[in-house]
Amino acid sequence: MGPPRPQGASHIHHFMPVFYTSRWVTPPGGKLLEYSEPYPGKIVAKPVGPKATGFVDKLNILEDLPPDDARQLEEAFFSPLDDSAAKVLERIESGWGNGGKAQWTSKDRSEWSRFVMSMMFRHPEELESAKAGFAEDWKTVTPEVRAAFEAAGDFPGKPASVEEFLASQAPERIRADALRMVRKVMLDSRAIGERLNNAHWRFVVLPEACFDLVTGDRPVMNTDGLGVKNAYLTMPIGPRRLFVASQSAAVADKVSRTRLPDLAKTTNKGCVRRAYRYVYAKDKTHDEFIRKHFGKDRPLTWMEQMRAVRARAKASGDYPFPDP
Template sequence: MNIPLRHHYLPEFYLSRWCAEDGKLCQLTKLDDGRVIPNRRSPKQTGFADRLYEIEGLPPEQAQRVESGFMRTLDTRASEALHALESDDPRMTRDSKLRSSWSRFILSLMLRDPHSIRALKAGVATQWKSAMLDLEPRYLAARRPTDPETLAEFLVQDRRSTDSRAMELAPRLIDHSGIGEVLNNMRWLVKRITSEKGEFITSDRPVFSTWTITEPDAFIFLPIAPKTVFVAVNDIETQRKIEARDPAELVTSLNMMVTGRAVKFAYARDDTLLPFVQQHMGTRQRPTFVEQLAQRYQRASDSQPTAAAR
């Protein structure tokens, strides 16, 4: 059995849309010294990290199940949904499963990259530590003479690490029914530009959106090809404003955001935009979706009295 250890946070089907005739795209990498260098890569050679979604402590055939099962199925269905989107297939409006496949893909791109996975693991570890402080007095009160002296020692019997717990949580976040329903109910459109108006860039954090997606003027942008961008909005007025924007200005503005939010990689068809990427790479960082969730949880947790205080 071939166990996948190379876990793509940018699926091959997605990156392949920027490939030139040589079957490769231009990977623009930000080095530690701030320089950005171009390299040509096939989609298989980039947009991945080894063992990114591994669940430690499980047998080898199960440890990679988030990648081999969940992510692989998600990406396969998203590829089918993207084809339907671009071909104006009417199923995208009436087939809830097909529509949900695309919504899940968008949400996955907001939390499956290495930076977000690290944030998820850190958040789970913080939550777990807080829970231990809260539960320790209860454990000591209920402890039997044959039980370990501390809750931490008792939990050693459960060999799952907080990192593993985080990876078990990731699919549930991507499948979050509330957020998925909001995405499904938004107005979707595919905006295409002509050849003389420039080309869209993508990156290791390709989704650009408003802070929240429930407000009437909320929007989501995702470049899906050099000449094509997916857009989701909540009301017709916002849609009309986007459709009325000058195409060249839209390309420049979105490229600035997608490149500005990138952590390490941006992608284009060639290196024509290298000076632009060098100027804007990583200059518009903001908390990831996972970090926002962690911050909200921490604020809620801080407002609750601990067991000791009670």
Template structure:
């Protein structure tokens, strides 16, 4: 029997979303299909945080088109799921393999959303469209009589999807960047519990960062469940300040960022925060890391570090 390759690519993995589900195995999903319009539906984790063919390789044969999802993203999420189980128990002193797996998962959240993939593809197309006299001169020197007249035509003839392929390859390298992975591994990790009021919300912008993540005042947060927030800081004093912040203020700040920066969806355990979500959904045009990196590519620079 032939196997159907996965075409629904989850940029928010189901292992994370399961924490927001109720006894029926579903959570509340808020989307904004039109400006000013909010659609609400109760759905299973399989029906949230995904886009069909998000990481598909354009032009590839059907049995190879989903290779990035099957071989890279699935493996990344499977390892992160093992780390997530321990983090839910408050165990932040993870074995090195799982610590690195969680750091890799955090880095993937910088790039793998529909917005992020779109930024990267557009930027790569801009980069490849720029004039590069040295490269064009080299092609002129090496081309033979039956070669296409220009390098642009040669690339288009060999692979009309070259820019998209290159963007996906760069994206995977950035998700597995050893320099930034080492930086994340060496930050102080802790989990903050927030029981006693409104739950934490989840969205396509569930990863929040501030003050230059790898600077002395930098930090990173991501909700592990409706009641638990993973935090990473450079300086222990900042970690103490985060833990000392009032519970309601902490949740309010976290949910405001998650909701106002959302683009694709917001997930919730119940409807108690529906008015807040409807009022603030996607209200911040917040610059993202992938947007900044994509701009560097579009401007002809090389993106190799996010710190």
């Protein structure tokens, strides 16, 4: 049995796409093995169906958004994005060959890039962190905000200062505005999208001599940022399939042709150690390994990383905005 599902499909947010976790399903039962840590130090493994894992009640995360906006984030963005990615992957695998150098249309590349981006940012911890972080940033009075307030002229009930105006806004509105920024800044980032689109892509097929790949709720691993020429990105897309991207064709080729047992081990270790809520496997082959490494190196959320950058900039005197 999977976790109880909230009533009403429109309330479900699958941060782990069903088509993606389905790739670890083992017939004939149609289930994969889910590892979780319900409380510190307690790792639990159980078979689940792809629809019964990797979801939350959407209202718990998007409770401050008007219903239409909440539905839009899920139904008008994530669901079509997942459907497109599944079809793209099916087309690529049906014509597998060319040494993993799949033939892509520009539309395929765009849709796959957006899906990979979503797998970096669509998780509950990312959304909650973004909501809290943007709400906190609301209080920061930048020169642009002050100028806009002054340019607005008089209006009924206008406070004496921009600080008073910001403080008077309802917390629900602030958090709702913050969540609207999630798609714009994190899920539709032109900078990240262009780097992915322009990268050299490879699909690695592991031989039978290799261990199966596992995956988790943080499956995208990046060695040093996609803007760095010799860096590369990987994401498991099945027990014996790995997506690789790099700005350098030579690096993409080297990674995809490296000693594949070592590549599989490195990938598995990264997926397991980065996991927040779930790790997924085809079977119990990696049981001891997963229990040892589960969640030992969880990455900072995107917002936490941005705040760390700001803190370093402030310490060096390079932070561009004054404190409120």
